[in-house]
Amino acid sequence: MTRFNPQSILSSRTAAVEEASIIRMAQKARELAAQGHDIISLTLGEPDFDTPKHIRDAAFQAMNDGFTHYAPIPGMADLKVALAKKLKTENNLQYEPSEIIVSNGAKQSITNAVFATIDPGDEVILLAPFWVAYEGVIAMAGGNPVIVSADASEGFKVPAERIQAAMTEKTKLIILNSPNNPTGAMFSKDELQAIANVVCNHPHAMVIADEIYEYIWFDQKHTSIGSLPGMQERTITVNGFSKGFAMTGWRLGYAAAPAPIAKAMSKVQGTFTAGANAFVQKAAIAALEGPREDIEMMRQTYLARRDLILQGLNAIKGITTPTPTGTFYVFADVSAMFGKTLANHKIDNVDDLCNWLLEVHHVATVPGTAFGNKNALRISFATSNENLNEAIKRIARAFNP
Template sequence: MIKLNRRIAAIKPSATMAAEARATEMKAAGIDVISLAAGEPDFDTPEHIKDAARRALAEGFTHYTPVSGTMALKQAICAKLARDSGLAYEPAEILASAGAKQAEANVIAALFDEGDQVIIPTPAWVSFVAMVNLSGAEALLLPCPESDAFQLDPARLREVLTPRTRGILLNSPSNPTGAVYSAEQLAALARVLLEHDLWIMSDDVYEHMSYDGPVAHLFAIEPRLKPRGIIFNSLSKTYAMTGWRIGFAAGPREVITAASRLQSQNSGNPNSLTQVAAIEALTGSQAEVATMVAEFRARRELTVRRIRALPGFRLPHVPQGAFYCFPNISALIGARLDGRTVTDGNALADLILNEAQVALVGGNDFGAPDHVRISYATSIANLNRAFDRIEGLLKRLSA
């Protein structure tokens, strides 16, 4: 047996990426799989963004840039933060990375140490726990019940804060639940967060996928939190740019400098052409974002309706953001088909993939094994076909 680094050996592959990879493999083997597993928009990157990259390539912008991104990109990110969230940042407070994921991993590694505790309200995106564990810190999972629409209760937060608590990771709109904190809820959380000295990390990657009005920003609602706040955002979801790999962190200069130092040693600058495309995305026309969001809204209506019609699936709250629904499937636990038993969300997702050729992600790795995650980042026609198949399969299950 090869001896691996202890922390690396403990990392599991990302459950969402594994589900999507299995669907892709089955498709390559000629099986007609419909994927509702993807964590990415199915739209093409808008043409004006691609044009900017083509121009940069033609002009030979193909060399190293400053590690944390070009000054022009960092200025565009500052302008975006002011425009969308009313927050003032300077270029020295910005780190551009290969996706929000890299910015998050680098900042978390820079900030936390063994003995520290970082709170992750669950259900949560699968990578947060791995990133915190890699830093040596302990991830404290704080379950947020479905009856609270998966939102963190400020009183519950106050109860778990200890002198070891050094950080908290918030994500609104949420992957996987689609929950969005209102301005009032953020203000209530802010009152508790002000009482304790910890880093507040806000993952805003689904900020524009919000169907009941713009998302309020915690650091705009309570500016006293901004000096110990770090924003993570990405162009992946908003501009359908997942493959380009560009995202960023915004936060206090010392934190950004430390994370940039780490980035300088383990990867370097984000792709030069992508940086030029990102400037166009952030500063150019936003019309296509609105078109994509309108389409997601229509798909959400259909997805909610079809989930609520599935026997054994419960979806009490309409998700307000992102492009996921996270129904409860606990009524199906114990159900059987041909000698196989549904033991949890992962088992149900496996059964649906193998028997109905529809890929979903089980809720286990999000910290909610009674659930499955359904992505509606696919066409209405695909959604209808997928739900027809799932309905057919559920009729075959016996109690």
């Protein structure tokens, strides 16, 4: 009998995708907690609120009404009508329901968009810092990520002229995430217009606008780049219910795109997973059309937590933290600590620092290397004030022993 090694048949696509640092750090935190350590985890990008009751009630009602069967691949008609209305009234975007594809989460919508548009060798511009999943999706589609970076002094927002300098005849997509994970940065309307001017002068470039955090804003409301002149035909707008409605476990997202692209995205989704959960789609209608008091309460709570953690971090020598204007993250530049020895531990880079904070001080964060930045770490403040205050105390002791 010939010996067989399962490792030998793995595809090159999977080799091109690394396990996300977020998952590794969260798993390490869970393991230490299971050993009895008091771990404060600030790793996962998940609201700590329960889904509002009227949405949960709508899901139960839908199940009782028999919505437990397959749903159409591109989404149920009544949800797509509700989404078209939402996009028009809230985002100033004019889409027919047929141009909207409901998915199993915004991540799937991004995957659908990339696979529907990218051929091997095509270039996709990523604005760093960027969400960890983008690179892997591009690699699996055979595309080439082109990383264009901004640092803390720029508020982690890449200027339009730097995007223009990175564009070539092979550029097919620019992925724009605003409000941004991991930085909390949000592009202003003027900044988006400058990017739109660059895109509109390119013969075949489009934007994937990842707007999953649109309801979590602090100083200015979110603007959809697709609403700017000439941009709707050049934009695939991606959104979902996970962050704003505290529905991460429900796995429901959507994308709106010009008709030929929407049709291609539906083909991709039909090949990989088919339609999204039927009763969850009914609950999503309740989310869109129901009361928004809980959504505003969550936003105000995140705002208070942002101010709390900024006050604490800014008092710690060695940390520089631009003020996030959206999401529930801060992206703290800790490069001033590199090369230093703290309590007999040499800190060479941000990965060292994050591991040390977790293993010694029992605070779990995510290194910026996961997001295309070597100088910062991400802290999620989607947790209680008690946890945030204790985490700040531990980080302060770690940085200034």
